[in-house]
Amino acid sequence: MLKHEHRERTGKRGRGAGILPHLLAIGLLSFALPAPAAEAPPRIADIVTPAAVADVVHIQPFTLQEGYVFDWRQERPRVASGTLAVFKVAPALVYPRDAAEPVLYAGNQTAQRLNHGYESGYVVVLIPGDVDLSTEPVWFGAADLPEWVDADTIRAERAKAQQAGIAPFDKGRVRSVTHDRVQSSDLATLLRDHVAEIVIRYAPQERALADMWQLPIAQR
Amino acid sequence: MNTTSAIRPRTASIVLAALAALWAPASWAAVTKTELAGRSLTQYPFFEYVKAFNQNTGVQVAIDPTRFPAIVGQTCDIYVVAAKTTTQWNTNPALTDITLGGAMTVTFSAPTIQVNTYAVTVPSELSGNAGTDLGVGYDVVLDCNQDGVLNGNDYIDGRNNESGFYVVHDTTAPGPLPVTRVTYTLSPPVGSTYGIPGGFLAEDLFYPTGIATMGTLPLIVISHGNGHSYNWYAHIGYHLASYGYIVMSHANNTGPGPFNASTTTLGHTDAFIDQAAAGVIAGGALVGHVDAGRIVWIGHSRGGEGVAISYDRLFDATYVPVNYVKANVKLISSMLPTDFNGPGIADPHDANYHLWTASGDEDVNGSAACNLCQTYHLHDRAIGHRQSTTIQGTGHTWFHDNGGYPWAVGPCSIGPTDALTHQIQLGHLLPLVKRYVDDNIPSIDFLTRQYESFRPIGVPTGNACIVVSHEYLDASVGAQKTVVIDDYQTQFATNVSSSGAAVTFNVTNLTEGLLDDNNSDFVWTPTDPFNGATQAGPGDTSRGVVFDWNGANRFYEWAVPIAEQDFTDNLLLSFRGAQGTRHPYTLAVLGDLTFDVTLRDAASVTSSINIGAFGGGLEQPYQRDGGWHNEMETIRIRLTDFLNNGSGIDLSNIVAIRLDVGPAHGSPEGRIVIDDLMLTNDRAVYDGGTNGDPHITTVDGTYYDFQGAGEFTLLQDGAMEVQVRQTAISGTSPVANAHTGLSSCVSVNTAVAARVGGHTVSYQPDLSGLPNPSGLQLRIDGVLTDINALQSVNLGSGGRVAKSPLGAGIDIDFPNGTSLSAIPQWWSGQNKWYLNLSVFKTPATEGIMGALSPGGWLPALPDGSSMGPRPAPTVQRHIDLNRTFADAWRITNATSLFDYAAGTSTASFTDKKWPPEPGEPCIAPDSPRVTPIRWEVAAHECRDLLDGGLRHSCTFDVAATGELSFVKAYQLSEKIDREATQTEVRIAQNPGSVTLVALVRMKKSGEPVTGGTAAGLAVGQVRFTVDGKDIEVPVGLDADGQATWKVELRAGAHTVSARFAPNSDARPLLPSGSAETAFVVR
Known part of the structure; x- marks a missing residue:
């Protein structure tokens, strides 16, 4: 069951004040007012990482009867359970581009970004395993391809994030946005039956993504 | 037909002429086949022969009186006729002009091509309504005896599978077919089976609404880029589907990177073929209609790199699809691709590859500081046929249809809507796909001619911001194909070309090297001689030369290696070039850059053509902030253009190719990059064969059995023709042929005849009809000829008959470059000679060894029509192959090239009921019953053959007949293939x-x-x-x-x-x- 009350809290930061100096200036400027579609995104060279995410608004563990290959890191682990999360982010960090983009990390994992989020300021992600976001930091690392990122890269990026003062979310905040575990037969069904609604709720501009997951299944 | 005793009194004589004698020319005059249709130019060579005319332009006809002096003083009727195939011309040479004014009567005169140039149609006079095809074919004839028939000393542009010219419609406009669009997702289990991630199962499908009445249609797969969506390519889907293609755009897993995107492309292609065949998709509408043998991959951005990676994974066999193979991928087109992965991974290898580049792209921006943003890398890695289209003033997202932030920068934008970009994109995409999927002929003009002189009708002409450049490289190799004079990939000294000959020059600041800007900006500096070059990235090897001139006439000259000095085997001189980015000499003269290309022969005769003669030069680079990458453009000049107006140059003995630059030759100053100087042809040449119980390998590689009895056209192309006689044998095939699915009674090749220039050659059994194990008889123009004594007989114009190097048999060389080897074997049990025939390097595509018609299961019929897809019922397949197809390609008494004893004709060797229907007994007249042997035993006898196909054919024939001489025949065929x-x-x-x-x-x-x-x-x-x-x-x-x-x-x-x-x-x-x-x- 989804809880919707957190939408109203999106203006609040769930992090300590120490994060602020490490957020890129462009990201902060555009944080409160998501950029319209035709506004120029920043040049990738102007984006400073590591950069924190602004808030977490939804956390929900999930379990799949049939796991899937997590292709957002080089080792491609098989994932049968994980964490569905929604982060509030600076739109400038998540403009989709075909050149390299900042990689979103959560603890010792990369996060699989399901939507773009540059219009809404919210990114819906899947993180392998049951990650505790009150003890594990979430941040944008250097622009790269997630399929190239391995454990060594994550370690290095995490060290940079810690050096930059990027801390985990507040325990209370995490507790308040955590939902009951959801179970699905497989990833496609999880997206169709559950995540689609979350995308529509937090990033209504990307309804087409949810519609895609909910297309009729080709069958005889 | 030659009835020897009646019209060939010398039948019994044996001519022992001098060794290598030149056979007397045939007494009859020959029709001259040459280019005639084109457009006039304002400067030398004053006329450009072309294949395609836009429907809204007129057609001109010209002939150079110095190349064809016999035309001077002749009054001829110029006919523009509906195109005919070789067979149609042979059977009906009557001329019917289809222009409004009828045939035009003109008198040709000396001394120039200009005075012999005539407008034969006005704009929109000829129809370009080709339905789903690209253009309507027409032939041009100069009827110089004015008898309304193609004969005598007439001239023709056309007369084979290539029409004289084609009138093409607006390629930006939708095709004639209504289109159905369906969106759906594959089921999760199907996704799992084919490795498609759970969130990327969606497909957006476009297909002709009336597909139920159509055959199999090629499959176009679109793989979007990062931040894009599977349903943002409806403009491509509707466009191509309306011309008879199935288009499927799929959700693409680009977020992790291009490698994962490639996994999605590979999986969706495989799953789609499977699910369409299973009736799961579109309510089963596609069952039996997806041609998995003709697949095109189109990718955008990361998806554009992904499709190249996909091919690399097939190439390396690290990914093995279930429902298609690498050879089924006929074309890859990458729109603005990234290059994260570099050589060896993002590598199109030998695929036919096409690249789109947007010079105003702000995302994959081509900048010097971003190697992964340089689109040209993938193009330059491709070693198959490759081409690129560079469009100035457009951005990254205008190639899909979703709007949003355009990722476009620079001046002279052709946005902000995507309309103009889409017109250029669709107008070129259709010919591009047709080129590689349908082997379409007029399509090549869209890919090779200067955009300024030929472009899709629907793209506006008045917008100066629309600047398009094409690169095109024909990768055919070997004799009579592409000859590379200098590609700079070897022999790195500046005074020697990659082909090993001398290079001389007095141009200034010349450097050879990697086509790679060596710093992180495009600001000109002498320490970065290849400033602006982005063709090579880290690990790449693409090289070229760069030089400049300023106010003085200069040159850069390649000596031509002795082995390559005969240019008459090739059609075009081709090279690519670009203006040097931000160089002071480039900035000084903004606009197209031109210079002369000069050929010099051994007698020091020269002929020069300015590259601007055809409508433009090397384009001015796009002047965007932070940009200006070099935009390569291929220049192609028809070699015979250098002969116009009596230049006197000898194309058979060219010793040098020179670029003359400077005020007397075009742009007074400039700096240019040059690469890939080569001699090339547009038309491919092919190999084929017919062996044993006729196992035919068509010129496009299809292996099928054809057991008809009689005389057939094996292969023809204009004046060249090969005919074969097949004779029924009382035996049956031991296994069904994989292509036809038929197992039937068998026959063998027992005689061959050919038209070689103006001569006929036959190689057939003793005319008496009595078994004669001493050998087959060779006749040239009906005269019995002892090739053992003569060794070789020169028939002129490159035609020749020679004794086979194997000892027995003959080789025939044809004027069009075709080579045929005929290897006989005596079958004592049948008292017959039989033949294995191998054909090499032929441009011919018509006949029972001809190319399969698009979507058809058999070679095209003589009128060019298709037998359509393979019927499911066995009986219908038998009728299609052994009755309809066979009868269509039977020769007649009028067309036969064989020699006959008195009282016999082609009918004497014809049995229209052979092979009988499946299941009926195989009893052939004059053929003792054979004794089949077990497949395993036959396979053992044929085990030493190295080629799997020949080994299979050998095993088939030995098993079918028990005749071990087939083993020897196949060994000799293999020897010819491998050692000749x-x-x-x-x-x-x-x-x-x-x-x-x-x-x-x-x-x-x-x-x-x-x-x-x-x-x-x-x-x-x-x-x-x-x-x-x-x-x-x-x-x-x-x-x-x-x-x-x-x-x-x-x-x-x-x-x-x-x-x-x-x-x-x-x-x-x-x-x-x-x-x-x-x-x-x-």
Whole structure:
């Protein structure tokens, strides 16, 4: 069951004040007012990482009867359970581009970004395993391809994030946005039956993504 | 038909002419096949022969009186007729003009092509309504005896599978077919089976609404880029589907990177073929309609890199699809691709590859500081046919249809809507797909001609911001195909070309090197000579040359290697070039840059053509902030254009190609990059074969059995034709042929006949009809000829009949470059000779060995129509193949090239009921019953054959008949395939001496014969014969497969030939000899 009350809290930061100096200036400027579609995104060279995410608004563990290959890191682990999360982010960090983009990390994992989020300021992600976001930091690392990122890269990026003062979310905040575990037969069904609604709720501009997951299944 | 006793009184005589005699020319006059249709130019060569005309332009016809002096003074009727195939012209040579004014009567005169140029149609006079095809074909005839029939000394542009010209419609406009669009997702289990991630199962499908009545249609797969969506390519989907293609755009897993995107492309392609066949998709509408043998991959951005990676994974066999193979991918087109992965991964290898580049792209921006953003890398890695289209003023997202932030920067934008970009995109995408999926002929004009002179009708002409540049490289290799003079990939010294010949120049600041800007900006600096070049990235090897000039006339000249000095085998001179980014000389003259291309022959005669003559030069680079990458453009000049207006140059003996730059030759100053100088052809050449119980390998590689009894056109192309006689045998095939699915009674090839230039050649059993194991009989123009005595008979214009190097059999060379080997074997049990026939390097595509019609299961019929897809019922397949198809390709008494005894004709060898229907007994007249043997036993007998296809055919024939002589026949066929050589002679005249060069190449591959043993044993030697006398000293082959001999000869006429004798201890090769070549020492 989804809880919707957190939408109203999106203006609040769930992090300590120490994060602020490490957020890129462009990201902060555009944080409160998501950029319209035709506004120029920043040049990738102007984006400073590591950069924190602004808030977490939804956390929900999930379990799949049939796991899937997590292709957002080089080792491609098989994932049968994980964490569905929604982060509030600076739109400038998540403009989709075909050149390299900042990689979103959560603890010792990369996060699989399901939507773009540059219009809404919210990114819906899947993180392998049951990650505790009150003890594990979430941040944008250097622009790269997630399929190239391995454990060594994550370690290095995490060290940079810690050096930059990027801390985990507040325990209370995490507790308040955590939902009951959801179970699905497989990833496609999880997206169709559950995540689609979350995308529509937090990033209504990307309804087409949810519609895609909910297309009729080709069958005889 | 030649009825020997009636019209050939010399039948019984045996002609023993001099060795290598030139056979007397045929008495009848020959129609001349040449280019005629084109458009006039304002400067030399004053006319451009082309294949495609936009419907809204008129057609002109021109002939150069200095190339065809016989035309001067003749009054001829110019006919524009609906195009006919070879067979249609042969059976109906009557001329029917289809222009509004009817045939135009003109009198041709000296001295220039300009005075012999005539407008034969006005704009929109001829129909370009080709339905789903690209253009309507027309032939042009100069009827110079004015009898309304193609004959005599007439001239024709057309007369084969290539029409004289094509009128094309607006390629930006939708096709004629209504389109159905369906969106859906694959089921999770299907996704799992094919490795497609759970969130990326969606597909957006477009197909002709009336597909139920259509055959199989090619499959176009679109893989979007990062931040894009599967349903943002409806403009492509609707467009191509309306022309008869199935288009599927799929959700693409680009977020992790292009490698994962490639996994999605591979999986969706595989799953779609499977699910469409299973009736799961579109309510089963596609069942039986997806042609998995013709697949096109189109990718955008990361998806554009992904499709190249996909092919690389097929190439490396690290991904093995279930429902298609690498060879089924006929084209890859990458729109603005990234290059994260570099060579060896993001690598199109030998695929037909096309690249789109948007010069205003702000995402994959092509900048010097971003290697992964440089689109040209993938293009330059491709080693198949490759081409690129660069569009200025457009951005990254205007290639899909979703709007949003355009990722576009720079001046002179052709946005902000995507309309103009889409027009250019669709207008070129249709011909591009047709080129590689349907082997469409007029499509090539869209990919190769200067955009300024030929572009899709629907793209506006008045917008100066629309600047498009094309690159095109024909990757055909081997004899009569592409000849690379200099690609800069070897021989890095500036004074030598990659082909090993000298390079001289007085242009300034010349550097050879990697086509890679060596710093992180595009600001000109002398320390970065390739400033702006982005063709090569880290690990790439693409190289070129760059130089400049300023106010003075300068040159850059390639000497032509002796082996390549005969340019008559090729159609075009081709190279690519670009203006140097932000160089002061580029900035000084903003606009297209031009210069002269000059050929010089051995007698120092020169002929020059300015590259601007055809409508434009090298484009001015796009002046965007932070940008200006070099935009390469291919310049192609028809070699015969250099002959116009009596230039006097000898194209058979070109010693140098020169670029003349400077005020007297075009742009007064400039800096340019040059690469890939080559001689090339547009038309491919093919190999084919028909062996044993006729197992035919068509010229496009389809292997099928054809057991009809009678005489058929095996292959034809204009004036060239090969006919074969097949004779029924009382035996049945042991297994069904995989292509036809039929198992039937069998036959064998028992005779072959050919038209070689103006001559007929037949190789057939004793005309008496009595079994004669002493050998088959060769006749030339009906005259019995002892090839054992003559060894070789020159039929002129490159035509020749020679004794086979195998000892028994003959080789025939045709004027159009085709080579045929006929290998006979005596079958004592049947008292018959049978033949294995191998065809090499033929441009011919018509006949029972011809190319399959698009979407058809058999070669096209004589009128060019298709037999359609393979019928499911066995009986219908039998009827289609052995009745309809067979009867269509049977020759007639009027068209037969065979020689016949009195009272016999082609009907005497025809059995229209053979093979009988499946299941009926195989009892052939005059053929004792054969005794089949077990497949395993036959396979054991054929085990030594190396080629799997020949081994299978051998096993089939031995099993079907029990006849072991088939093993020997196949061994000889394999020997021809693997060991046959061909020898050509070139003559280079130097002051005081003549250099004779023999070029020895492998007959099938065209590769130079090189090598030897580790002990230094030469691979073989060449012996020259000059004026009928052997030069005593044999000459060894060098590393390029050439033997060179310098000789002093008095002024006057001489002849030379060469014979190659291999050293059997060094390498298994067959000997070969050249035709005798006449030349004059000045």
